[in-house]
Amino acid sequence: MPAPKGNNHAKGNKGGGRKTNYKQEYAEWALKLSRLGAIDNQLAEAFDVSVSSINKWKLEHVEFKEALKKGKMLADAEVADKLFNRATGYSHADVDIKVIGGEIVQTELIKHYPPDTTAAIFWLKNRQPDKWREKKENDQPVELADALMALAKRLPD
Numbered sequence: 001m002p003a004p005k006g007n008n009h010a011k012g013n014k015g016g017g018r019k020t021n022y023k024q025e026y027a028e029w030a031l032k033l034s035r036l037g038a039i040d041n042q043l044a045e046a047f048d049v050s051v052s053s054i055n056k057w058k059l060e061h062v063e064f065k066e067a068l069k070k071g072k073m074l075a076d077a078e079v080a081d082k083l084f085n086r087a088t089g090y091s092h093a094d095v096d097i098k099v100i101g102g103e104i105v106q107t108e109l110i111k112h113y114p115p116d117t118t119a120a121i122f123w124l125k126n127r128q129p130d131k132w133r134e135k136k137e138n139d140q141p142v143e144l145a146d147a148l149m150a151l152a153k154r155l156p157d
Contacts, residue, residue, distance in 0.1 A: 020056075020057075020060070021049065021053075022057050022060075022061060022064070024063075026047060026057070026061075026064060027061070027063040027064045027066075027067040028067065029046070029047075030043065030064055030067040030068050030071065031067040031068070031070060031071040032071065033046055033071070034067070034068045034070075034071030034072045034075065035071040035072075035074055035075045036075070037075060040054050040055070043068075083119055083122070083123055084123065086113075086115075086116045086119035087115060087116060087119040087120040087122075087123045088115050088120070089112070089113055089114050089115040089116075090112075090113050091110050091111060091112045091113070092110070092111055093108065093109075093110060093111075094108075094109055094110070094111045095107065095108055095109070096108075096109055
């Protein structure tokens with residue numbers, strides 16, 4: 001059914017509907033927010049719009065969608081790198097600062113952190129779940145009734 005005459009807000013009318021409040025700088029903000037781990041409802045809150053507006057912007061503004069993807073990818077890569085360092089152990093330069101005889105003495109040093117077993121297990125379970133998951137799944141399902149009957153047959157009379 002066509003829109004009533006004079007209804008400039010009906011879908012399908014040229015120029016009808018609500019104007020978008022999307023701004024070009026939102027792509028840069030989206031990149032930063034997604035690097036911080038923001039999800040769609042948090043983005044909506046930050047931009048003072050609904051989640052459906054965020055979804056619409058992803059469809060209509062390529063730069064917005066790409067900024068979100070890039071931000072999430074960068075954040076995930078950085079976390080994965082830090083987790084890998086914890087799992088394998090790492091070293092970094094540091095400065096030890098002490099006061100000796102009223103004088104400030106700075107000594108450069110290298111701090112060493114050993115591998116973290118929990119981080120290694122987490123990494124392996126997620127990277128190679130078939131090899132490292134805790135429970136191995138049995139390929140052949142066993143019916144409970146069949147298993148009970150087999151056990152009952154082994155019992156002495």
